[in-house]
Amino acid sequence: xxxxxxxxxxxxxxxxxxxxxxxxxxxxxxxxxxxxxxxxxxxxxxxxxxxxxxxxxxxxxxxxxxxxxxxxxxxxxxxxxxxxxxxxxxxxxxxxxxxxxxxxxxxxxxxxxxxxxxxxxxxxxxxxxxxxxxxxxxxxxxxxxxxxxxxxxxxxxxxxxxxxxxxxxxxxxxxxxxxxxxxxxxxxxxxxxxxxxxxxxxxxxxxxxxxxxxxxxxxxxxxxxxxxxxxxxxxxxxxxxxxxxxxxxxxxxxxxxxxxxxxxxxxxxxxxxxxxxxxxxxxxxxxxxxxxxxxxxxxxxxxxxxxxxxxxxxxxxxxxxxxxxxxxxxxxxxxxxxxxxxxxxxxxxxxxxxxxxxxxxxxxxxxxxxxxxxxxxxxxxxxxxxxxxxxxxxxxxxxxxxxxxxxxxxxxxx
Amino acid sequence: xxxxxxxxxxxxxxxxxxxxxxxxxxxxxxxxxxxxxxxxxxxxxxxxxxxxxxxxxxxxxxxxxxxxxxxxxxxxxxxxxxxxxxxxxxxxxxxxxxxxxxxxxxxxxxxxxxxxxxxxxxxxxxxxxxxxxxxxxxxxxxxxxxxxxxxxxxxxxxxxxxxxxxxxxxxxxxxxxxxxxxxxxxxxxxxxxxxxxxxxxxxxxxxxxxxxxxxxxxxxxxxxxxxxxxxxxxxxxxxxxxxxxxxxxxxxxxxxxxxxxxxxxxxxxxxxxxxxxxxxxxxxxxxxxxxxxxxxxxxxxxxxxxxxxxxxxxxxxxxxxxxxxxxxxxxxxxxxxxxxxxxxxxxxxxxxxxxxxxxxxxxxxxxxxxxxxxxxxxxxxxxxxxxxxxxxxxxxxxxxxxxxxxxxxxxxxxxxxxxxxxxxxxxxxxxxxxxxxxxxxxxxxxxxxxxxxxxxxxxxxxxxxxxxxxxxxxxxxxxxxxxxxxxxxxxxxxxxxxxxxxxxxxxxxxxxxxxxxxxxxxxxxxxxxxxxxxxxxxxxxxxxxxxxxxxxxxxxxxxxxxxxxxxxxxxx
Ligand SMILES: Cc1cc2nc3c(=O)[nH]c(=O)nc-3n(C[C@H](O)[C@H](O)[C@H](O)COP(=O)(O)O)c2cc1C
Ligand code: SF4
Ligand code: SF4
Ligand code: SF4
Numbered sequence: 001x002x003x004x005x006x007x008x009x010x011x012x013x014x015x016x017x018x019x020x021x022x023x024x025x026x027x028x029x030x031x032x033x034x035x036x037x038x039x040x041x042x043x044x045x046x047x048x049x050x051x052x053x054x055x056x057x058x059x060x061x062x063x064x065x066x067x068x069x070x071x072x073x074x075x076x077x078x079x080x081x082x083x084x085x086x087x088x089x090x091x092x093x094x095x096x097x098x099x100x101x102x103x104x105x106x107x108x109x110x111x112x113x114x115x116x117x118x119x120x121x122x123x124x125x126x127x128x129x130x131x132x133x134x135x136x137x138x139x140x141x142x143x144x145x146x147x148x149x150x151x152x153x154x155x156x157x158x159x160x161x162x163x164x165x166x167x168x169x170x171x172x173x174x175x176x177x178x179x180x181x182x183x184x185x186x187x188x189x190x191x192x193x194x195x196x197x198x199x200x201x202x203x204x205x206x207x208x209x210x211x212x213x214x215x216x217x218x219x220x221x222x223x224x225x226x227x228x229x230x231x232x233x234x235x236x237x238x239x240x241x242x243x244x245x246x247x248x249x250x251x252x253x254x255x256x257x258x259x260x261x262x263x264x265x266x267x268x269x270x271x272x273x274x275x276x277x278x279x280x281x282x283x284x285x286x287x288x289x290x291x292x293x294x295x296x297x298x299x300x301x302x303x304x305x306x307x308x309x310x311x312x313x314x315x316x317x318x319x320x321x322x323x324x325x326x327x328x329x330x331x332x333x334x335x336x337x338x339x340x341x342x343x344x345x346x347x348x349x350x351x352x353x354x355x356x357x358x359x360x361x362x363x364x365x366x367x368x369x370x371x372x373x374x375x376x377x378x379x380x381x382x383x384x385x386x387x388x389x390x391x392x393x394x395x396x397x398x399x400x401x402x403x404x405x406x407x408x409x410x411x412x413x414x
Numbered sequence: 415x416x417x418x419x420x421x422x423x424x425x426x427x428x429x430x431x432x433x434x435x436x437x438x439x440x441x442x443x444x445x446x447x448x449x450x451x452x453x454x455x456x457x458x459x460x461x462x463x464x465x466x467x468x469x470x471x472x473x474x475x476x477x478x479x480x481x482x483x484x485x486x487x488x489x490x491x492x493x494x495x496x497x498x499x500x501x502x503x504x505x506x507x508x509x510x511x512x513x514x515x516x517x518x519x520x521x522x523x524x525x526x527x528x529x530x531x532x533x534x535x536x537x538x539x540x541x542x543x544x545x546x547x548x549x550x551x552x553x554x555x556x557x558x559x560x561x562x563x564x565x566x567x568x569x570x571x572x573x574x575x576x577x578x579x580x581x582x583x584x585x586x587x588x589x590x591x592x593x594x595x596x597x598x599x600x601x602x603x604x605x606x607x608x609x610x611x612x613x614x615x616x617x618x619x620x621x622x623x624x625x626x627x628x629x630x631x632x633x634x635x636x637x638x639x640x641x642x643x644x645x646x647x648x649x650x651x652x653x654x655x656x657x658x659x660x661x662x663x664x665x666x667x668x669x670x671x672x673x674x675x676x677x678x679x680x681x682x683x684x685x686x687x688x689x690x691x692x693x694x695x696x697x698x699x700x701x702x703x704x705x706x707x708x709x710x711x712x713x714x715x716x717x718x719x720x721x722x723x724x725x726x727x728x729x730x731x732x733x734x735x736x737x738x739x740x741x742x743x744x745x746x747x748x749x750x751x752x753x754x755x756x757x758x759x760x761x762x763x764x765x766x767x768x769x770x771x772x773x774x775x776x777x778x779x780x781x782x783x784x785x786x787x788x789x790x791x792x793x794x795x796x797x798x799x800x801x802x803x804x805x806x807x808x809x810x811x812x813x814x815x816x817x818x819x820x821x822x823x824x825x826x827x828x829x830x831x832x833x834x835x836x837x838x839x840x841x842x843x844x845x846x847x848x849x850x851x852x853x854x855x856x857x858x859x860x861x862x863x864x865x866x867x868x869x870x871x872x873x874x875x876x877x878x879x880x881x882x883x884x885x886x887x888x889x890x891x892x893x894x895x896x897x898x899x900x901x902x903x904x905x906x907x908x909x910x911x912x913x914x915x916x917x918x919x920x921x922x923x924x925x926x927x928x929x930x931x932x933x934x935x936x937x938x939x940x941x942x943x944x945x946x947x948x949x950x951x952x953x954x955x956x957x958x959x960x961x962x963x964x965x966x967x968x969x970x971x972x973x974x975x976x977x978x979x980x981x982x983x984x985x986x
Contacts, residue, residue, distance in 0.1 A: 344459070
């Protein structure tokens with residue numbers, strides 16, 4: 001058994017549109033328990049669980065939650081369901097299969113932090129998920145789980161659904177905040193951080209869909225017990241969106257520490273037509289490209305940190321030997337040229353030049369000097385960009401320069 | 415106190431100080447591009463990045479707060495390389511035809527590139543050339559030079575509350591353009607030029623009108639007169655390499671004579687005249703139950719703002735023309751008669767700290783013969799400096815000369831028109847004495863001076879306490895207008911100036927205007943005032959003679975015809 005179903009355990013076995021069906025399957029039990037605890041105690045449990053955010057960066061969840069709880073006045077809790085990173089479909093799956101798990105996690109955090117406003121920001125293309133989340137919020141309201149004076153605990157919490165115009169950068173915290181405020185999605189200067197000044201300058205906590213879906217489990221089993229799942233640096237399970245040239249594409253859930261190879265071969269049943277793996281991209285377009293010999297690497301935030309990127313979303317994209325490295329890089333980089341919000345100079349101007357340079361390689365017109373320029377520019381974009389988009393977009397270039405250097409040399413004209 | 419190190423130097427600074435501010439306090443230079451002293455921190459250009467020990471990424475010093483024990487390197491190879499790369503990227507999407515740009519040698523991008531040792535760009539140009547916005551009489555926007563630093567958006571929105579300019583589009587295709595369309599127009603822009611004044615490159619520039627001036631000077635049939643606004647004499651020196659706040663009145667006159675103007679006059683004279691006209695209007699409104707509060711009308715940026723945004727309060731505006739236009743009207747009437755010249759043979763040039771004055775001079779109301787403009791050409795302080803440089807004049811050593819007659823005598827009251835609060839103070843000096851029929855002993859109304867955005871004062875007029883207010887920047891003007899519109903304004907008289915600091919901070923002033931520079935110019939203005947023999951407009955003997963000779967009395971029929979105007983709501 002490689003899979004371990006915690007977040008996905010109810011997938012397929014309950015009716016997502018029925019709150020009763022959810023409640024009959026331990027739904028809202030975590031909330032029930034949480035409401036009997038002191039808010040600080042809840043955050044203590046999150047800290048003990050050592051859960052890290054599932055939106056990509058793997059930031060310790062309790063730190064942000066605690067920061068928000070210390071702020072006074074109106075506050076926002078936002079569920080980030082923008083899921084714009086190519087190759088990811090885990091957040092959509094949670095919303096479509098177990099929507100109340102997300103809502104329950106949000107209510108628990110609202111109670112723990114004293115936030116009264118909740119927003120679920122869903123990618124515009126996810127029409128079905130939007131419909132389900134709206135219906136689920138209504139059902140929870142009818143049960144008195146959302147609204148005023150919830151469960152006589154004298155706390156109010158409302159949740160509304162917002163949908164984005166489908167731009168990738170809107171998944172980035174500040175762009176998301178701007179977008180919720182009705183402005184074009186562009187990042188902001190930090191500090192102040194969202195937990196200090198977020199939506200309409202009010203303290204705002206943003207977490208990923210999957211992160212929220214974990215909270216009720218943590219409360220139910222206790223932080224210490226949760227921390228026993230996975231590895232030292234990465235506790236709990238991870239939803240993996242497996243795609244590309246593999247036989248069994250799909251969503252899987254494994255404890256942290258599982259190897260990438262096991263996911264591809266044991267769960268995904270290997271490569272289609274038994275071809276060879278040329279490369280694997282982790283996390284999405286902003287993730288690293290690694291060669292076949294690195295597949296024994298385990299799924300673990302500490303290992304991912306070597307790549308400085310959003311590897312932690314859990315996407316695994318398998319690419320077989322029919323493809324050339326530069327085909328993939330060009331697709332990635334053209335994506336970023338269009339998705340850059342245009343605010344900061346290195347990202348706005350840099351991606352255009354990266355595409356120019358890649359085209360030189362593809363057309364066998366690149367020189368050694370171009371190789372140096374490419375490497376230098378990729379590093380500068382990563383080191384200096386304002387937001388996570390530019391800071392992570394170069395990961396595929398930088399990693400492939402490390403692991404596929406010969407592919408570059410083979411295109412250089414001497 | 416926070417202790418940390420920059421480039422191995424021990425630094426101590428207050429808590430919550432940015433790395434950039436701390437470095438500057440210790441004379442460590444970190445290059446910046448989107449940063450501008452009085453505006454928001456944007457951290458968009460990423461040029462000011464520094465390396466912090468133990469961290470992989472680079473951090474923008476403008477936005478990163480220094481913390482205890484930080485070890486910062488502002489010039490490591492990684493930092494220098496990043497900075498250079500970013501500037502190369504920006505240059506690759508910039509119309510870098512420097513010698514064809516009015517900002518040549520005044521451009522922050524150019525000097526940064528030079529400082530970083532960029533002589534060759536690794537990146538090919540990706541510029542897609544787009545058309546100019548040059549259909550209005552005041553500003554030219556050249557989007558091909560724009561580096562998207564956002565400074566203009568910031569002043570236009572946050573200082574002027576106009577929000578004309580904004581970011582359009584996204585990714586590599588973003589453009590900084592008027593939000594209402596591709597072009598600036600008098601339906602929504604007030605032509606204050608604050609955007610041009612902060613633009614680091616040549617992407618927004620005032621129209622260069624020096625050519626028609628040269629032509630006029632070289633035309634033997636024309637009698638070319640020039641007037642110089644109060645704020646120019648405390649700022650032009652900066653363009654010539656002198657300290658901010660240098661008073662260069664006599665040098666400006668000498669330089670203008672050298673350039674070949676037939677006569678050089680002082681707008682201060684018509685500023686005194688404005689006080690008599692406006693003061694009389696105020697007294698009439700107060701005593702006959704006219705519309706109050708009365709609001710000043712010498713600032714064309716403010717007039718445009720009122721016409722566009724607050725058409726319902728236009729009858730609160732004084733009907734007086736601005737000093738520049740009073741001068742123009744007199745030049746083509748009284749002066750023409752006196753000099754026995756035909757008005758059409760007189761060519762009137764103004765040297766103004768202001769870009770909006772270019773627009774004002776072209777308004778159809780500003781033509782006493784209903785055909786020809788009273789003021790033919792308006793040049794900004796910057797344009798005048800260009801002419802002086804073209805002629806190779808050694809400005810610092812030029813011998814000072816006085817203004818020409820018949821408008822020779824001016825007062826301290828007129829001099830302070832250039833600073834925020836100045837018109838109010840000048841008016842009070844006159845209105846007080848006329849209404850109270852007693853001499854004002856303390857001439858200094860200090861509470862209306864200075865860079866505070868909104869100022870107020872209380873004066874006793876005819877046994878009654880009267881409140882007056884002074885606002886500068888349109889953001890503050892808006893607050894005043896809202897009160898007036900709602901009928902809740904507690905004031906009797908309100909001075910409004912569009913630009914921060916008043917005309918000394920005008921959109922046509924030397925580049926690099928900051929709070930500090932504004933204060934220096936203001937200090938200089940008040941020292942001009944203090945050293946004047948006459949400091950009240952109604953004591954100006956030349957003004958009294960002008961009434962005697964020609965205008966009869968303030969607000970007379972003739973004065974109305976020449977010196978007053980009207981306003982109209984603008985469609986939007
Ligand atoms: C360009 C960009 C896109 C992002 N897109 C998403 C997204 O679609 N969903 C998401 O949860 N986080 C996304 N993130 C990460 C968020 O900024 C943020 O870190 C995350 O929502 C925090 O939640 P977590 O702590 O639960 O991971 C994105 C970040 C960047 C830079
Ligand atoms: S890194 Fe890219 S997406 Fe982020 S602020 Fe800069 S331009 Fe916008
Ligand atoms: S001239 Fe003034 S109002 Fe017009 S765009 Fe520039 S700053 Fe805005
Ligand atoms: S026009 Fe000038 S000030 Fe405005 S964004 Fe462009 S470069 Fe900056």
